Amino acid sequence: MNALDQIFVSTSHWLTGLTPASVQPLVSMALAIAGLMAVFGTCFAVATICERKILGRMQNRFGPNRVGPFGLFQPLADGVKMLIKEDIVPFSADHAVHFLAPLALTVPVWLAFAVLPFGRNMSAIDLDAGILFFFAIGSASELAVFMAGWSSQNKYALLGAMRAIAQMISYEVPLVLASIPVLMAAGSLSLPAIVQAQNGAVMGGLPRWNVFTPWGLAGFGLFMIAAAAESNRCPFDLPEGESELIAGFLTEYSGFKYALFFLGEYLGLFAVTGLAVTLFLGGWQAPAAALEWLPSWCWFAVKFSALIFLFIWVRATLPRLRLDQLLNFAWKFLVPLALVNLVVAVVWWQSGAWRFPGALELRWLFGAGLLAGPYLWLGRALKGGKPAPHQYRYAE
Amino acid sequence: MLNEIAFYLIAAVTLACAVAAMALRQLVHCALCAAAAFAGLAMLYLQLDAEFVGFAQLLVYVGAIAILIVFAVLLTRADEIIPGSRQSSPSSLMGIAAALLVLSGIALPVLSSPSLHRLPVTTAAAPVKLIGVELMTRYVLPLEMAGILLTAALLGAVVIAMREEPETKLDPRPPAPRRAETGEVVSLP
Numbered sequence: 001m002n003a004l005d006q007i008f009v010s011t012s013h014w015l016t017g018l019t020p021a022s023v024q025p026l027v028s029m030a031l032a033i034a035g036l037m038a039v040f041g042t043c044f045a046v047a048t049i050c051e052r053k054i055l056g057r058m059q060n061r062f063g064p065n066r067v068g069p070f071g072l073f074q075p076l077a078d079g080v081k082m083l084i085k086e087d088i089v090p091f092s093a094d095h096a097v098h099f100l101a102p103l104a105l106t107v108p109v110w111l112a113f114a115v116l117p118f119g120r121n122m123s124a125i126d127l128d129a130g131i132l133f134f135f136a137i138g139s140a141s142e143l144a145v146f147m148a149g150w151s152s153q154n155k156y157a158l159l160g161a162m163r164a165i166a167q168m169i170s171y172e173v174p175l176v177l178a179s180i181p182v183l184m185a186a187g188s189l190s191l192p193a194i195v196q197a198q199n200g201a202v203m204g205g206l207p208r209w210n211v212f213t214p215w216g217l218a219g220f221g222l223f224m225i226a227a228a229a230e231s232n233r234c235p236f237d238l239p240e241g242e243s244e245l246i247a248g249f250l251t252e253y254s255g256f257k258y259a260l261f262f263l264g265e266y267l268g269l270f271a272v273t274g275l276a277v278t279l280f281l282g283g284w285q286a287p288a289a290a291l292e293w294l295p296s297w298c299w300f301a302v303k304f305s306a307l308i309f310l311f312i313w314v315r316a317t318l319p320r321l322r323l324d325q326l327l328n329f330a331w332k333f334l335v336p337l338a339l340v341n342l343v344v345a346v347v348w349w350q351s352g353a354w355r356f357p358g359a360l361e362l363r364w365l366f367g368a369g370l371l372a373g374p375y376l377w378l379g380r381a382l383k384g385g386k387p388a389p390h391q392y393r394y395a396e
Numbered sequence: 397m398l399n400e401i402a403f404y405l406i407a408a409v410t411l412a413c414a415v416a417a418m419a420l421r422q423l424v425h426c427a428l429c430a431a432a433a434f435a436g437l438a439m440l441y442l443q444l445d446a447e448f449v450g451f452a453q454l455l456v457y458v459g460a461i462a463i464l465i466v467f468a469v470l471l472t473r474a475d476e477i478i479p480g481s482r483q484s485s486p487s488s489l490m491g492i493a494a495a496l497l498v499l500s501g502i503a504l505p506v507l508s509s510p511s512l513h514r515l516p517v518t519t520a521a522a523p524v525k526l527i528g529v530e531l532m533t534r535y536v537l538p539l540e541m542a543g544i545l546l547t548a549a550l551l552g553a554v555v556i557a558m559r560e561e562p563e564t565k566l567d568p569r570p571p572a573p574r575r576a577e578t579g580e581v582v583s584l585p
Contacts, residue, residue: 094425097424128447128525132452135455137454143431143459150466150470169463187525
């Protein structure tokens with residue numbers, strides 16, 4: 001069991017050992033990078049076909065079913081199509097920036113995978129400030145989106161980029177705020193340490209995952225909503241809302257550059273999902289000691305796939321938001337709730353020493369009550385009133 | 397060896413980006429180059445094992461300030477630079493003089509301070525945890541003050557940006573007749 005659990009680590013050690021000592025650090029780095037790119041590149045291909053199949057299923061249609069058995073080779077066909085498509089650059093576009101934008105989006109997203117622990121001893125680098133690195137790298141993608149939108153010299157592209165930046169900046173706040181209680185609970189910014197802090201089980205036989213506490217549950221919900229918005233997923237996909245903006249900042253991209261954006265978007269989703277698994281679902285840990293015969297990376301994959309499925313499900317279910325609803329939702333609902341959640345977390349820890357019967361229920365009740373009030377109040381405030389009549393300043 | 401190559405690479409790219417940020421004509425290009433220079437600085441911090449400062453630099457400068465600059469450039473309609481016009485002006489000499497003055501003002505105390513003669517620190521840089529503990533205990537008051545200042549600035553910005561509610565209700569008439577009144581050509585469907 002242990003051999004299977006550490007198979008990737010030991011294989012990497014073995015391969016590194018074959019090379020001369022002077023290049024060993026480089027080889028081990030290259031192996032980690034190659035492994036990550038291979039696994040998540042494949043994940044990208046699988047996720048596209050899964051998403052289209054599941055969406056088809058939920059919308060009562062077949063989905064892609066022409067290429068290969070059950071349409072399973074569709075990603076391959078898509079890849080070939082993207083590669084051989086003509087790369088069209090608009091005449092008035094800013095060529096250098098237009099060329100660099102897809103790279104500027106994709107490279108940081110790949111970097112984000114470096115700190116995620118995918119299994120026991122399986123993170124490419126264990127940074128002391130891992131989660132800070134994750135968010136710092138993530139913030140670089142906003143600039144890439146701007147580069148794409150501005151360099152296209154197309155008003156739809158620029159509008160899409162503006163929307164995307166407004167959305168990403170707004171939802172970064174609840175994303176970070178929702179993960180702060182987890183950092184406080186673990187007492188560390190390093191992601192492997194956060195996983196380690198969720199080790200073991202609490203009294204009821206539940207694993208000690210953060211999601212099984214009142215603040216963890218609320219934080220998980222907030223985090224997932226903000227994550228969907230960060231990665232421009234439906235119902236927050238209005239930066240490229242094709243019914244209003246053609247394709248937003250992607251309008252003037254074709255061929256492989258478009259594919260790179262697509263890849264960057266999916267990889268961003270994967271990275272933030274991996275972070276959600278790490279922060280709230282106990283990372284690579286099995287839910288119970290009896291289930292540890294399955295390797296740790298398998299558990300990570302199971303939780304990861306479940307969350308990706310959740311995202312696809314949400315996409316099939318919910319309609320797209322309007323821009324003002326989107327921003328109001330972030331600033332007037334998610335951010336205050338995330339702040340209240342901090343208080344809930346502190347109350348939970350302060351009452352951790354209670355030992356009388358029913359203490360756990362009381363603590364849960366208290367946390368839920370503390371959250372329910374603002375939830376209802378803020379939700380009501382959000383719902384009320386029609387949007388202000390639209391004033392067009394330039395297009396009347 | 398590897399470390400030195402990395403340092404010279406990063407330093408060269410950072411300097412090149414910083415020069416480009418001042419020398420390029422298109423303002424958005426300048427802003428993007430400035431963002432790249434910020435990122436290069438973050439790399440240099442990271443090379444000095446200052447993880448927290450490096451990531452904070454990336455988060456704040458590339459993630460927020462670069463975006464702010466870019467928005468400012470886009471929203472203030474810059475006049476087109478006439479091709480062939482000279483980019484430098486007589487006041488650039490004054491600028492250079494002022495920059496040299498500031499540089500010497502910073503450099504002289506640094507050069508005369510004893511910190512240069514100290515031996516290089518051999519222990520690892522401060523871990524993030526230590527920074528956090530220090531911020532929350534010894535430097536908690538400055539931290540809180542900075543927080544209050546930033547919150548006040550945020551509120552002030554909102555107050556300035558918020559437009560006052562108009563006294564009168566919006567004109568209920570549809571816009572088309574109004575255009576006809578002003579004598580513009582209206583194409584009715």
